[in-house]
Every structure is written in structure tokens, then in C-alpha cells.
Amino acid sequence: MAKVDTSLVAHLPLFAGVAPDALDEILREARSVRYPKNTAIFEQGADAQSFFLLLHGHVRAAKTTPTGEQIVVRYVAPGETFGLAMAIGATRYPATAMAVDDSVVLIWPTSAWPRLIERFPSLAANTLQTVGARLQESHTRILEMSTQQVEQRIAHALLRLAKQSGKKLDQGIEIDFPISRQDIAQMTGTTLHTVSRILSGWESQGLVESGRQRIILREPHKIVVLAERTPDSGAA
Amino acid sequence: MAKVDTSLVAHLPLFAGVAPDALDEILREARSVRYPKNTAIFEQGADAQSFFLLLHGHVRAAKTTPTGEQIVVRYVAPGETFGLAMAIGATRYPATAMAVDDSVVLIWPTSAWPRLIERFPSLAANTLQTVGARLQESHTRILEMSTQQVEQRIAHALLRLAKQSGKKLDQGIEIDFPISRQDIAQMTGTTLHTVSRILSGWESQGLVESGRQRIILREPHKIVVLAERTPDSGAA
């Protein structure tokens, strides 16, 4: 198993307040695995045998209903943890994780968690913070779904993706991983058709440029305005 | 300040793995306060100076948009914590908490949290579990809002309330605190009008009995069936 360089991860919020040699000890329990694009890392309902830290790439976490519909819970960016089922007291994964790009992941066995947090209490505190932040985001998302129309929700979703995983271009920001209309629909609670229509509209106004699984925000500021427009703040 | 009896709270998940005398030490830092029905405990955006544990009564946590619309984040039942802004790294409350019934609450100063989790790491671990559970619930709610119609969402919401705060009756289950059509609308992402129409329909089928801020599920099992009905699983 390849050694993981502590310097690559030492600065992550997860390890705040953890001494360098402690970090070494923690990393010694992990292994590093590469997942090619479009491979599953774990499946919803499977036994939660591991938890993960994304080093490179991008991972989509999605939840599936009994009837087969899916929603995207979130996109995981490098440096973030995922699959923390055990930390929250679950024995099975509540969602499916799939690499949307070639990705590299650190993997710990679930069984290591209790020992790790006992030896390094900051881990629990730090994890609590990130889980808490995710809870906030979920509430925000619920608020948006309850009070905004589809166009605003899509605008917000794209702006968040741009902030989290945007690549600055000469002119605009590009979402730095493959993402389809369907994915955006599953993030915002709508259909790929409606997403397509709205992006087409934006494209003809020069707000975005997009294609197959690719989106560039050409006028981020104007999209912010769009995102904040209320149902009645009269359009042209 | 009145002494808090440890026996009242010792069994709570929050204090799992905490020794009795440690619990005593923890409680010594808290004070107990009574909030009459319909009084605010804290306001969204206010400085998070305290965190809370509900002893008696019921508390509604709600988020308000800039434009004044509200959603109900959750109802807090006795034994649950709320207002944990600091545990998740926020300095202001992300929602407003209001007592919907006469309520009694334990209050710790936010400043005590870092010290408490350092001395009693189980607190952090336990809190992580409950916050994680709430995250799951939020995802479930997002899934429902994305994939189900209003009637199913209302059914699920009422069933959850019944499970959390239901009072068993000779025949049926009563939601054990005052809750309006508007509240249910704000939990499910719809309007009070639509909630009213749907409850009226259920009432005429004998599924529920309801009135001013009061709901009794007369046929919980049939409501479960309703909740699981897919858009096309033909009605009668």
C-alpha cells in the first residue's frame, strides 16, 4: 500500500488541531484507492464497512427511491469526507457514491472510527462541524425548494457548484467536472426537460455556455441577480 | 437557580456514556428556564449565546427568507437538543425557536461547549450522532419534496409527527401539541389552502379528525398506505 503524504492533507479542516505525528498515525490506518470515472464507490443500502476522504476527482452522492427516482445529495470535492455512515450511527450507507471523474480516495475501515475519535477527540469535533455545515446546507436547500421557482433554484445550484468546484476562465467560470442536465434536475427537484429549457434560455442571453455534461457561467454576476429575483420582481 | 435532577436526563442519548457525577458537573453549568406558549426562545440571526435541551413542552424551529416566507425546520420534542449553532461552527442562530406549548428548557452558555466536549468526549460523539440523524432526515425530506406530490408529503409529515409526538388514543393517535394548517404547509412545501383541502378530504373519508390546531389520525394504517401511494398506483 502506497504511503500517503501527510503534507497533502494536513491543512484540511478535518485534521485541524491534530498533531503531525498523530496525523501520521491516523493515515497509517488508511489505504488509498483509485476509482475510474463512472465507477461506484459504494451503494445505497450496502454495509458501511468504510469511510472516505476524497483526494482527487469528484464524487456524486445520490439517493434512490423505492420507485427508482434519484436525487443528488451532493457533489464531493477534494478534501471532503463522505460515507460517514458510522459517525452518525448508521450501519448502512444511506446513498450511493459514484466517481464522476477519475478519483483518488483515502479509505478507513469503519471499525477504526471509534478508536480514532477516542485517541483524537478533535476528529469528532471537526466532523461535527462539517456535518453541521451540511445540515445547514440541506435546510437551505429545503427552503429554496419550498419558496423559489425552478429557475432560481437552478441558478443557486450552479452558483454553489461554481463556488465549490469552479475553474476560473479568462471570461467566466466552468464547472470542473462532467455534469448533465439530468444531474442538475436531480439537485433542484425538477426534470431534465425544464433544466434544458432554462439553460437554453440563458444561453441565448449569453449568461452561460454549455454543452454535453459541461457548463460555463459566462456572466456569474447576472446569474446571481437571477437567483435572487423574486417571482414578481418584474422581468423585462 | 433550581437544581436539575440528573435522573430526569440521565437516560437521554446525549448523555450516553457519561458517568453520573460527570453528568452532575455538566448540569451544574446549566440553568432551567420556562417559556410560556408562543414565546420566542431565540431569533434567527441573533448571536448564539446559548444552546438548549428541551425538558418539557414543544418547540418549533423555523427559518425565514429575506422576503418573509417561512419554513418549519423541525419540531423539537422533550429530550432533544436545539440551538446548537456553535457545535457546527456558526456564531448566529440559523433559525428561530418558538415554544408552541408551555415549555421548560435547560440552557448552557455557548462558551461552555468547548470545555464540556474536551472533558467529556462522548458529548461530541453523541451530538455527532444526533446531528447526523437530522441530516438524514433532511435528505429524506428533500427526496420527498423532489419526488412526491403534496398529499403524500403531508401524509409522511403527519406520520412522523405522530411517531415523534403522538399521544395514543383509544382509537387513533393525536398530535400532542397545537399545530395549524399553515405549520404543516411550511413543513411540506405547500400552502395552507392545499393542506386544508387535503385534510378535509381525509376527514370525509374518516382517516383523520381535526380542528383548530389539532389533528387526530383515526386510521394511521390507511394513512401509511396513502403515504406510499405513487402518482399512478390507481386510486379507487
Added chain:
DNA sequence: CCTGCAATTTGCGATAGCGCAAAACCGGCC
């Protein structure tokens, strides 16, 4: 017991967005 307010009910027109279907498109692979 009466009064007033807040909660609830209900009708009705308006519409955002869905669902289905078909066509166009785009890239990667052989």
C-alpha cells in the same frame, strides 16, 4: 353570553412545470 380575531374552508381562474414524444446533436469507438 357576546364579541372579535385567528384559523379554516371552499370556490374558481391562472399557470408553472410536468410528461410524453420526436428530432437533432455530439463524441467516442471501431
Added chain:
DNA sequence: GGCCGGTTTTGCGCTATCGCAAATTGCAGG
């Protein structure tokens, strides 16, 4: 270079649900 499959676009009718308005009801206080 051409073919195939997944993605995207777009048209069109439909409907669940909203939004507004008005009537009704039930509780709480005086």
C-alpha cells in the same frame, strides 16, 4: 470516416397546485 448510444433540445397538451377572495367557524377574553 462512419456508426451507435447517450445527451440535449423542443413542441404541445395536461394538471396539480397555487393565489386570491370570500364565507365560515371556533376559541378566548371580557
